[in-house]
Amino acid sequence: MNIILLGPPGSGKGTQAALLSGKLRTPHISTGDILRAAKGTELGNRAAEYMNRGELVPDSVLIEMIRDRLSQADCAKAFILDGYPRTIPQADALVDILAGLDRRLDLVLNIEVPDAELITRLSARRVCKCGATYHLIFNPPEKEGVCDRCGKRLYHRDDDKEESIKNRLSVYKKQTQPLIDYYRNLGLLAAIDGSGSIEQISGEIYSVVKARPE
Ligand code: AP5
Ligand code: MG
Ligand code: ZN
Secondary structure (H helix, E strand, C coil): CEEEEECCCCCCHHHHHHHHHHHHCCCEEEHHHHHHHCCCCHHHHHHHHHHHHCCCCCHHHHHHHHHHHHCCHHHCCCEEEECCCCCHHHHHHHHHHHHHCCCCCCEEEEEECCHHHHHHHHHCEEECCCCCEEECCCECCCCCCECCCCCCECECCCCCCHHHHHHHHHHHHHHHCHHHHHHHHCCCEEEEECCCCHHHHHHHHHHHHHHCCC
């Protein structure tokens, strides 16, 4: 299945994409993780200027990045996109990219969480370079400051500061929220209540995915 996880910053896209990826054995593609992993390269440094301010990296950069990633062999049967698309031009480009691969989208899961909860989640988030995500209170690692999955040191994202968080939420509302109607009109949207526990939400997502004909 070709799946998109949509939702505001802090809604749990990364957390849920990782769990679903494990259950379905499908690659989890996070554009934010790809951009952060590019740190030190020309692309990574240019992207970091936008990311630290909480703004979107230009569409042209993301479209080429996704075109390249989706044409790799591990995505040949299925993928889970986390953080792409974030604008209408990115969504339109995805249609073309998939058509070129003789594929199409199957499902868009929109994770809904109230704004106040998003801020609480992001301000105490800790992440690992391997893509794992933690929260100091809601989802702490077994050993403080260390990733359960790979043993590396956890870090606080540069854009998880109050000013950047506020800007990310307003950028989301202006540029990304219109995608909800875009995918609803295509009959691809499923709403997920993202305010319960991580396990509850993961169970709901899995049942929605399984109920869809492939
Ligand atoms: P990206 O890395 O995608 O960040 P984001 O969209 O702001 O989303 P987050 O990663 O902050 O949140 P999430 O929904 O993944 O939540 P998480 O699972 O971590 O993008 C970063 C930047 O890169 C962008 O601002 C932009 O500059 C650039 N970029 C990336 N893609 C782009 C694109 N396509 N176009 C242009 N620019 C792009 O969970 C959050 C916290 O809550 C964690 O601590 C977690 O443990 C906790 N948590 C999760 N679920 C629950 C729960 N149910 N209950 C309690 N706590 C929970
Ligand atoms: Mg994320
Ligand atoms: Zn790790």
